[in-house]
Amino acid sequence: MNYFLKKSLGSVIIMLVSSFLVAGQYAKNNTVTNPAYVFQNPPASAKPGALWMWMGSNLSKKGITKDLEALKKAGFNRTTMFSLADVTTPWAGEIKKSPTPELIGWTEPWWKLVRFAAEESKRLGMDFGMFNCPGYEASGGTWISPELSMQEICWSKTEVNGNTALSTVLERPTVNPRANLRWPVYNPETDLLEKPVIPARKTYYKDIVVLAAPSKGIVAKDSIIDISDKMQADGSIVWQVPAGNWTIYRIGHTTMGAFIQPAQWKATGLECDKMSQVAVEFHINHVIGEVKKNLGDLIGTGFTHIHFDSYEAGIPSWTPKMREEFKSRRGYDLKPYLLTFAGRNVGGKNDSTRFRKDFYATIEDLHRDIYFTTLSRKLKEANLTFLCEPYGGPWKQADIMPLIPNVMTEFWTHNGVFSPYELEPTVEALRLSGQNIIEAEAFTGIPKFSSWMETPSWLKPIGDAAFCAGVNRLILHRYTQQPWDDKFLPGATMGQWGTHFDRTQTWWKEFPAMVKYWQRCQALLQWGKIVYNQVADFSVQMIQGEVTIKSIHRKEADTDIYFIANTSHNKGEILGKFKVTGMQPECWNPVTGEMRTLYEFSHKDGYTEIPLTFEDAQSFFIVFRNKLLTQKAVQRKNFSVEKTAITINQPWKVVFDAKWGGPTKAVVFQNLSDWTQHSDNGIKYYSGTAIYKTTFALSQNLLLDKKGHIELDLGVVKNLAHVKINGHDLGTIWTAPWSVAIPANLLKATNNQLEIAVTNVWANRLIGDEQEPDDCVWLPGHQGGRFLKEFPDWFLQNKPRPSKNRFCFTTWNYFTAQSPLVSSGLIGPVRIIKTE
Numbered sequence: 086m087n088y089f090l091k092k093s094l095g096s097v098i099i100m101l102v103s104s105f106l107v108a109g110q111y112a113k114n115n116t117v118t119n120p121a122y123v124f125q126n127p128p129a130s131a132k133p134g135a136l137w138m139w140m141g142s143n144l145s146k147k148g149i150t151k152d153l154e155a156l157k158k159a160g161f162n163r164t165t166m167f168s169l170a171d172v173t174t175p176w177a178g179e180i181k182k183s184p185t186p187e188l189i190g191w192t193e194p195w196w197k198l199v200r201f202a203a204e205e206s207k208r209l210g211m212d213f214g215m216f217n218c219p220g221y222e223a224s225g226g227t228w229i230s231p232e233l234s235m236q237e238i239c240w241s242k243t244e245v246n247g248n249t250a251l252s253t254v255l256e257r258p259t260v261n262p263r264a265n266l267r268w269p270v271y272n273p274e275t276d277l278l279e280k281p282v283i284p285a286r287k288t289y290y291k292d293i294v295v296l297a298a299p300s301k302g303i304v305a306k307d308s309i310i311d312i313s314d315k316m317q318a319d320g321s322i323v324w325q326v327p328a329g330n331w332t333i334y335r336i337g338h339t340t341m342g343a344f345i346q347p348a349q350w351k352a353t354g355l356e357c358d359k360m361s362q363v364a365v366e367f368h369i370n371h372v373i374g375e376v377k378k379n380l381g382d383l384i385g386t387g388f389t390h391i392h393f394d395s396y397e398a399g400i401p402s403w404t405p406k407m408r409e410e411f412k413s414r415r416g417y418d419l420k421p422y423l424l425t426f427a428g429r430n431v432g433g434k435n436d437s438t439r440f441r442k443d444f445y446a447t448i449e450d451l452h453r454d455i456y457f458t459t460l461s462r463k464l465k466e467a468n469l470t471f472l473c474e475p476y477g478g479p480w481k482q483a484d485i486m487p488l489i490p491n492v493m494t495e496f497w498t499h500n501g502v503f504s505p506y507e508l509e510p511t512v513e514a515l516r517l518s519g520q521n522i523i524e525a526e527a528f529t530g531i532p533k534f535s536s537w538m539e540t541p542s543w544l545k546p547i548g549d550a551a552f553c554a555g556v557n558r559l560i561l562h563r564y565t566q567q568p569w570d571d572k573f574l575p576g577a578t579m580g581q582w583g584t585h586f587d588r589t590q591t592w593w594k595e596f597p598a599m600v601k602y603w604q605r606c607q608a609l610l611q612w613g614k615i616v617y618n619q620v621a622d623f624s625v626q627m628i629q630g631e632v633t634i635k636s637i638h639r640k641e642a643d644t645d646i647y648f649i650a651n652t653s654h655n656k657g658e659i660l661g662k663f664k665v666t667g668m669q670p671e672c673w674n675p676v677t678g679e680m681r682t683l684y685e686f687s688h689k690d691g692y693t694e695i696p697l698t699f700e701d702a703q704s705f706f707i708v709f710r711n712k713l714l715t716q717k718a719v720q721r722k723n724f725s726v727e728k729t730a731i732t733i734n735q736p737w738k739v740v741f742d743a744k745w746g747g748p749t750k751a752v753v754f755q756n757l758s759d760w761t762q763h764s765d766n767g768i769k770y771y772s773g774t775a776i777y778k779t780t781f782a783l784s785q786n787l788l789l790d791k792k793g794h795i796e797l798d799l800g801v802v803k804n805l806a807h808v809k810i811n812g813h814d815l816g817t818i819w820t821a822p823w824s825v826a827i828p829a830n831l832l833k834a835t836n837n838q839l840e841i842a843v844t845n846v847w848a849n850r851l852i853g854d855e856q857e858p859d860d861c862v863w864l865p866g867h868q869g870g871r872f873l874k875e876f877p878d879w880f881l882q883n884k885p886r887p888s889k890n891r892f893c894f895t896t897w898n899y900f901t902a903q904s905p906l907v908s909s910g911l912i913g914p915v916r917i918i919k920t921e
Contacts, residue, residue: 120612120646120710121680124673127604130522130611134163134212135564135586138579140896141171141180141349142188144195145568149202152566153209155588160600163212165392165472165560166202168195168219170347172872172896173580176270176278177220177347178864180896181875185568190219190352191226196379203380207387214390214472217372219348223398223478224456227354228371231285231340233364234355236403237265238293238426240336244300247328255295255320255335262286264342267399271867273350278867283342285355292337293403294420295322300330303430309421336423338403360404360451365459373467390470393460395495395507395526396478402426404451414450415443445479452480453488461488474526476507486518493560495526496551498534498584501543503550503652512555522611525551527559528584532870535584536899537575537847538907540804541592541599541819544584546702548603549650553635557610559603561586573880573894575847580897581870585847591773592844595805598817605675609706610648613641622664623647630657632699643668643710649697650704661707663693668709670695672723675706676820682714683707685723698724701821725794725920733781733839733915740776745850746892747771757913759803761849761906769906770853772893774844777911782835794920795832798824799841801912807842824918832917845909848900851893855902860888863898871898 123131135156156164168190170177187194199215206213218226225234239258245251263280264270272281297310312333316322320335343356358364372391380388404410411419422431422440430437457473457480464471472491475482486492494511497504508525515523528544548559563583567576576589590596616622616638623636633653639646645665651657663670670683670693686695695707737754741747748767754777760768797815799806802823808815811833815825860879863871873896879886880894 118641120609120641120644120708123608123612124605124675124680124706125678127608128611129162130558131604131608132160132162133527133558133600133603133607134165134524134560135161136526136560136562137164137166138563138565138583139166139168139190139198140565140577140579141169142183142185143171143180143568143577143896144185144188144198144566146198146201148566148568149198150205152564152588153202153205153211155593156564157209157211159593159597160604162210163560164202164206164214164564165390166199166213166215167221168216168348168352169221169579170349172578173347173582174271174866174872175347175581175868176268177350177353178271178580178872179273179350180873182881184876184881190349191375192352196375200379200383203383203387205387207383212389213387214392214470216392216394217369218345219352219354220345221394222346223356223396224359224365224368224393225343225345225354225356226368226371227352229355229357229364229368231289231355233357233361233367234285234340235343235358235398235401236338236405237341238336238338238402238423239290240334240427242427243333243335245297245326245331245333247326247331249326251322251324251326253322255316255322255333257290257320258335258337258339260286260339264344265399266341266343267397268346270344270346270353283340285340286342290337290339291405292316292335293408294336294423296334296336296421296424297324297326297331298334298424298429300332303433304421304424306421306432306436309424309431311420334424334427336426341399341401343398356398358401358404359456360401360410360448361406362455362459363405365456366463369460369463373463373469376469377467385468388469390472390491391464392472393474395474395476398478400448400479407447407451410451411444411447414447419444448479449481449484452478453484457485457488461490476511482507482510483514483517486514486520491524492520493524493526494556495529496547496554496556498528498530498539498544498547501534501547503547503554505551505554508551508554508556516555516615516617521614522558523556524558524560525556526562527551527556528586529562530582530584532581532868532899535582537585537851539584540846541596542702542804542821545599545602545820546650546652546654549606549702549704550635550652552606552610552648553637553650553652555615555637557607559607564588575851575893575895578895578897580872581866581868591847592805592819594774595807595817595819595844598819601678602675605678606648606704609646609673609675610637610639613639613644613646616640616645623649624662625659626662626694627660628657629659631655632657632659634659634661634699645709647707648704649707651699651702654701656700658696658698661695661697663695663707663709664691665693665709666691667713668693669711669713671708671710673706673708675704680708683723684721696723703821728919728921730798730916730918731781731784733779733917735779735781737777737779737911739778741768741771742773742775743767744892745771745773746853746890747773747775757800757911757915759908759912760845760910761908766853766856770849770856771909772845772847772850774842775910777839777841777843779839781837781839781917783832783837783917785834795827796824796918796920797827797839798822798916798918799911800914800916802843803845803907803909803912805844806911807844809838809840811838827917839915841911841915843911846907847893848904848907849909851895851898852900852902852904852906854891854893855900855904857890858888860886860891861894866897872896
C-alpha cells in the first residue's frame with residue numbers, strides 16, 4: 086500500500102520557508118478568494134443540504150428537533166421538506182392505525198409542525214424550505230379546481246350528408262374517465278394501484294370550436310367551415326350542409342385529471358394548468374398565502390425557499406388562451422389544424438408536421454413565459470428563494486435557467502456507479518446562464534442498491550464522479566423525518582426510495598468525516614471559474630491498474646486547481662498531464678485536509694506531467710498556485726512506499742451492544758474474522774458498532790528510527806472504523822486507504838492500548854429478525870419489498886414485542902430470511918507500518 090511521503094531534512098527546510106510564505110498570504114488574504122483558506126475553512130455555500138422527507142402523518146416535534154440538530158452537528162446547513170404519503174411503494178401508500186392521524190399535509194395541525202421546524206432551523210442557523218405542494222410532483226393540490234387544472238383536447242364527430250338541412254344535437258366529447266396520468270396511484274377507495282376515475286372528466290367540459298370538414302382524404306384548409314355559431318349551448322345545431330359528405334367535429338377540452346403525487350390521499354389534488362396565468366397565479370398565491378399565514382415572521386430567517394422538483398406530470402394539450410397565444414407567437418390561426426388532434430391531415434403532411442412542431446413550441450413558450458416567469462416573480466416578491474429541478478417537462482432548459490435563482494440537477498446510484506439524470510444539459514445550461522453553484526439531488530437510489538446496505542466508501546466515487554461532471558453542492562436524497570423513540574430503529578423510511586442518509590443510520594455518528602470531505606471538495610469546486618476545454622486541459626498519459634480517472638478544472642488568475650478522482654474501486658497509478666507550466670504542483674487531500682508540495686514532475690511543451698498513485702476510489706486536488714521553488718530538495722517520489730511493518734497478532738476483546746442482539750459479555754477473537762461467519766447468531770446477524778481492544782508492542786528498531794512516517798493500517802474494514810491509541814483519538818476511517826497517521830511520541834515500546842470501534846450496516850440485523858416469527862403485518866410493494874400495513878398494537882401501546890428476538894422496527898422491509906448477509910467487522914490484517 087502507498088502512503089504520503091514525509092519530508093527529509095532538506096525538504097523540511099524548504100517546506101518551512103514555504104509555510105512562512107503561505108502564512109503571509111493568509112495574513113493578507115484570509116478570504117474566499119484564497120483557495121487554501123476556503124479549503125481549510127469551507128464557506129456556508131460548501132455545506133451540503135438534505136431533502137427532508139416527512140412521511141404522511143408520522144411526524145413529531147421531538148423528532149424534528151433531533152433531526153435538525155443531528156444534521157447541524159454533521160455539517161449540513163439546509164433542509165428542503167417534502168410532505169409525502171406514509172410510504173412510497175413506489176407510489177403513495179398508506180399505513181393504517183397511525184398514532185397521529187390528524188396530521189394531514191397542508192392542514193392546520195401540519196402547519197404547526199412546519200412552523201416549529203422553521204423556528205428550530207432559525208435557532209440552529211440553518212436554511213429551511215419546502216416543496217410547493219404535497220408530494221414531490223409537481224404543482225397543485227386540493228385547492229385546484231378542474232377549471233384551473235391541466236387540460237387536454239377532446240372531440241366528438243358526427244357524419245352528415247350534403248345538400249341537407251341539418252338539425253341535430255352534437256354529442257359532447259367524452260374521454261376515458263380515468264386520470265390522464267403518467268404513473269398510477271394507490272387508490273384507498275378501491276384498494277387498487279390504478280389510474281383512478283376522476284369525476285370531473287365526466288362533468289367538466291368547455292367547447293373550443295365546431296368545425297366541418299370533408300369526410301375523406303387530406304383536408305384543405307379552405308375547405309374547413311367554422312360552424313361554432315350554429316351550435317347552441319346544449320349542443321343542438323341547425324346547418325345547411327353543402328354538397329358532399331361531411332364530418333362535424335365538436336372540439337373542446339377537459340381536465341387531464343393529473344394528480345400531484347405521492348401525497349397522502351386526503352392531501353392529493355389536481356395539478357394546476359401551467360400554461361394559464363390565472364391558474365399559476367392562483368396556485369402560487371395560495372402557497373405563498375399559506376406560508377405567510379403560518380410563517381410570515383420567519384420568512385427570510387427560519388424559512389427561506391420554495392422548491393419545485395423534476396417534472397413527471399405529463400404534457401397538456403390545451404389551455405383556455407391557447408388560440409390567442411398561438412396566433413401571437415406563431416403568426417397564424419391554429420383553428421383549422423385542431424382537426425389534426427382528431428387524426429386528420431390538414432393541408433398535407435408538411436403543413437400538419439409544421440403545425441405540430443409549432444404547437445409544441447407554443448407549449449414550451451407558455452411554460453417559460455407563464456409558469457416559470459410567474460413563479461420567479463411571485464416568489465421574489467415574497468422574499469422566498471425559488472429552487473427547482475427544471476427538467477423532464479415541455480420546455481427548453483436553457484430558456485428557463487435565467488428565471489431560477491437556485492437550480493438543482495440530479496444523479497442516482499444505479500449499480501454503485503454515477504448515474505446522471507438530465508445532468509449534462511442542466512449543467513451546460515447553467516454555465517451558459519452564468520451560474521456558478523450547481524446543486525444536485527444526490528445519490529437517489531432504488532431498493533436494489535439502497536436497502537440499508539449503503540456505506541460512505543461505496544458512495545464516495547459516485548459523488549466524486551458528480552463533482553467531475555460539474556456538480557459543486559450536494560443535496561442528499563434523502564433524510565427521513567424520524568418521529569419515534571430511538572428504540573424503534575432504523576425507523577421511518579421513504580418507502581422504497583433513496584439512499585438512507587438518516588440519523589438512525591448505524592454509521593451516522595461517523596458520518597461527519599465524510600461530510601467534511603464534501604465540504605472541502607465543494608469549497609474548491611465553487612472557487613474561481615470553470616475551465617471548459619477539459620479534454621485538452623488534462624489527460625492521462627500512462628495508466629497502471631484498472632483505475633477510472635475523471636477530472637475537472639477551476640482557475641482564477643494564476644492559480645489552477647484540478648480535481649482528479651479515481652471513480653473505480655481499484656488501485657492504480659497514472660501519469661497525469663496538466664496544461665500548466667512553470668508552477669510548483671501541490672497535492673491537497675480533501676479526506677484528511679493535508680496540503681503538501683509535490684516534487685516528482687516534469688515540464689514539457691507547455692504541460693506539467695505528474696505521476697500520481699490512487700487507492701480504491703481515492704481523489705486529490707492538484708493545485709498550481711506558486712512559482713517553481715528556487716531550490717530543489719533531495720529527489721523523492723510523490724507517494725511513499727511501505728518500508729517495514731508489524732502485524733498485530735494478539736487476541737482482541739470485542740464488545741457488542743446487547744440491546745441490538747449482540748452477546749451480553751465481551752467476546753475474544755483469537756483471529757480477526759467476518760462477523761457473518763461466526764457461530765453465535767448474536768454476532769452473525771449483528772448490526773451497529775462493536776469495540777475491538779488489544780495491546781501491542783513495537784520493535785526497538787522501529788522506535789529508534791526517527792525517519793519516515795508511522796501509520797496504523799487496518800487492512801479490510803466493513804464498514805467504518807474509529808481509532809484510539811493510548812487514549813488519543815485518531816478519528817474516523819471511512820474510505821481507502823484504510824489507515825491513519827500515528828502522531829510522533831504517541832507510541833511506547835510495550836503495552837500500547839489500541840481501540841477500534843467498527844460499524845457495519847443495518848441489513849444483517851434486519852435479515853436476522855426475519856429468522857424469527859413476525860409481529861407486524863405487511864403489504865407487498867408494487868415493485869418488490871413490503872411495507873407496513875398498519876402500526877401494530879404493541880408499538881401503539883409501547884409494550885414489549887411479542888417476537889422477543891426481533892430488534893428492528895421500520896416501515897419498509899427489503900429482506901427475507903434467505904437474503905444474503907453483508908460482510909461485516911474488522912477483517913484486517915491490522916498492522917503498524919513505516920513508510921518513506
